[in-house]
Amino acid sequence: MDISDNFDAGNIEIVDASEPGKVQLRIRKDHGADHFQWFYFRVCGVRGTPLKLNLINAGEASYVDGWKDYRACYSYDRQTWRRVEGTSYGDGTLTIAHTPERDAVWYAYFAPYSIERHHDLIARCLHSPRVHHELLGRTLDGQDLDLCRVTEGGAAPREGKKRCWIFARQHPGESMAEHFMDGLLARLLDPADPVARALLAKADFWIVPNMNPDGSRRGHLRTNAAGANLNREWLEPSMSRSPEVYLVREKMRETGLDFALDVHGDEALPYNFIAGPDGVESVSPARRELQAEFEAELVAANPDFQTKHGYPVAAPGKANMTMATNWLADAFGALSMTLEMPFKDNADAPDREFGWSPARCEKLGQGALAALLRVVDKL
Numbered sequence: 001m002d003i004s005d006n007f008d009a010g011n012i013e014i015v016d017a018s019e020p021g022k023v024q025l026r027i028r029k030d031h032g033a034d035h036f037q038w039f040y041f042r043v044c045g046v047r048g049t050p051l052k053l054n055l056i057n058a059g060e061a062s063y064v065d066g067w068k069d070y071r072a073c074y075s076y077d078r079q080t081w082r083r084v085e086g087t088s089y090g091d092g093t094l095t096i097a098h099t100p101e102r103d104a105v106w107y108a109y110f111a112p113y114s115i116e117r118h119h120d121l122i123a124r125c126l127h128s129p130r131v132h133h134e135l136l137g138r139t140l141d142g143q144d145l146d147l148c149r150v151t152e153g154g155a156a157p158r159e160g161k162k163r164c165w166i167f168a169r170q171h172p173g174e175s176m177a178e179h180f181m182d183g184l185l186a187r188l189l190d191p192a193d194p195v196a197r198a199l200l201a202k203a204d205f206w207i208v209p210n211m212n213p214d215g216s217r218r219g220h221l222r223t224n225a226a227g228a229n230l231n232r233e234w235l236e237p238s239m240s241r242s243p244e245v246y247l248v249r250e251k252m253r254e255t256g257l258d259f260a261l262d263v264h265g266d267e268a269l270p271y272n273f274i275a276g277p278d279g280v281e282s283v284s285p286a287r288r289e290l291q292a293e294f295e296a297e298l299v300a301a302n303p304d305f306q307t308k309h310g311y312p313v314a315a316p317g318k319a320n321m322t323m324a325t326n327w328l329a330d331a332f333g334a335l336s337m338t339l340e341m342p343f344k345d346n347a348d349a350p351d352r353e354f355g356w357s358p359a360r361c362e363k364l365g366q367g368a369l370a371a372l373l374r375v376v377d378k379l
Contacts, residue, residue: 001049005041008114009175011219012041015056020049026057030220032227037061037267038173040108040219047103052095059092062221066267067094070344071355073111076102081111083345083355110265110343111358113169113178115143115217118210121182122146128189129154130200136208136247140225143213145247150188150205157255162203162379164259164372165252170230170244170324171222172215174265176341176361181209181263183362187369195370202376206255211244231262232320234327245324252328258379260328260336261368270347270356271309272364274298275338277329279314280321290335290378297374302367304346304360311340335379339368 001020005012015024029036039055058067067089073081084107086097096107125131125148132154136145151157166184168177185207188196210216214225223229228242237245276291277283298305319326329336341364345355354360 001046002044003041004044005219007042008116008217009038009040009112009219011039020046021052023051023053025053025055027055027061028219030215030223030227031218031225033220033223033229035062035220035222035229037063037066038109038219038221040106040112042104042106043100044104046100046105048099048101050097050099052097053107055094055096056092058089058094063267066343068268069270070094072096073108073355074098074100075106075108075111076100076104078106078112081108081358082353085352109173110175111179113175113182113216113358115210115213118146118178118213118216121178121185121209122148125185125189130189134251136251137243139214139243141214141217143217145211145213145244146209147248147251148185148205148207148209150185150200150207152200152204157204162258162376163206163256164203164261164376165206165208165255165257166261166263167208167211167248167324168263169209169216170211170262171264172212172218172224173221174341175216176265176343176356176358177263178209179358179361180339180341180365180368181207182358182365184365184368185209186362187366195373199369199373199376203259203372203379206251208248211248231264231324232322234324235322252332257328257332257334259372259376260325260332260334262324262336262338264338264340265343266340267343269309269340270342270344272305272339272341272346273307273310275311275325275340277319277326277336279316279319280326280329281317281319282330282333284333287329287333287335290375291337293378294335294337294371294375297371298367301370302364304349304364305367306348335375
C-alpha cells in the first residue's frame with residue numbers, strides 16, 4: 001500500500017500507514033494560516049483490501065460541524081466521484097472505511113477541480129466568438145489570473161447594457177464553485193440556448209472562474225499563497241498580500257458593476273442558499289426586494305436551490321465590509337450576493353451514491369442564468 005498527495009491540489013500527511021485497517025493521517029494546514037479541512041490523496045495497491053483511513057486531526061479542522069453527516073468522495077478515474085458510505089466522525093477523528101475495487105483510488109473532501117482542468121475550461125471558452133480573454137495579472141506563485149468577458153457576438157461592452165460580474169473560488173477548497181462556473185459558462189456560450197441569447201442582448205458579463213489559483217494548486221482550504229483569506233481582503237487589498245482581489249477590484253472599478261455573484265461552498269449546511277449584504281446600511285429596500293425576487297426565480301429554475309435555510313442575518317450596520325458581497329453592494333449600489341453550495345449532500349433532495357455532485361453544481365450554474373434573465377431589466 002502506498003499513499004501520496006504529490007499532485008495538483010493534493011493534501012495529506014502520513015502518520016502511520018503500516019496496516020491498511022489502521023491508517024493514521026493528518027490534514028495539512030494552509031501555508032501561512034491555521035485553516036485546514038480540504039484533503040485529497042491517492043492510495044495504491046489496495047484492490048479488495050478493507051481500508052480504514054483515520055484523519056486524526058479532523059477535530060481541530062476549521063469547521064468541525066462540517067463532519068456531521070458528511071461522506072467522503074472517492075474516484076477510480078478522477079472523473080466520476082462517488083461517496084464513501086462508510087464515513088464516520090467521532091472523538092476528533094474522521095474515518096473513511098472503504099474496500100476499493102481497483103488497484104488505485106483517490107479520496108477527496110469534494111470532487112476536485114484542478115488547475116489543469118481550469119486551463120482546459122479557459123481554452124474551451126476561447127472557442128466561442130462571444131468570449132474575449134484578459135489576463136488580469138499574476139498571483140504570488142506566478143500563476144495567471146484569468147478573466148473571460150462574454151458579450152453578444154464578442155463585441156465591446158456597450159453603453160446601456162447591464163454589467164454582470166460572476167466570480168468563484170476565493171476559497172480554493174470550495175471546488176464546487178468552479179464546477180458551478182463550468183455549467184454556467186457552458187450555457188452562456190451555447191449559441192442554441194435561448195436564455196443565453198436573451199441575456200446577452202441585455203447584459204455583458206465579466207467572469208473569473210478561479211479567484212485563487214495558488215491556493216487551489218497548493219491544496220489549501222481557504223487562503224492564497226500568503227495565507228490571506230481573499231474574502232476578507234476587499235476593503236484594503238494589496239499586491240503584496242492579496243493581488244487576486246486587488247486586480248479584480250480595479251477591473252470592476254474600470255467596467256462598473258450592476259450585478260455581482262460570488263460563488264462559494266459551505267462546510268456545515270447541507271443546502272444551496274444565498275447570503276446577501278444584510279448588514280450594509282446603504283442597501284436600499286428595492287435592492288433587498290430584488291434579491292428576494294432573484295432567489296425565488298432560482299428556486300423556480302432549479303429546485304435544488306432553497307430559501308428556508310441559510311446564515312443568520314446581520315444587524316443593520318454590522319456587515320463585515322472586508323467581504324466581497326458587502327463591499328460591492330456598498331461601493332456600486334449593485335445587486336450583490338454570495339451563493340453557497342454544500343460539501344455534503346443536499347438535504348432536500350439527497351443522493352446516497354453521489355451526494356451534492358459536480359453535475360448538480362453545473363445545473364445550478366445554468367439555473368442561475370435563467371433566474372438572472374428574469375430580473376436583469378430591474379438591475
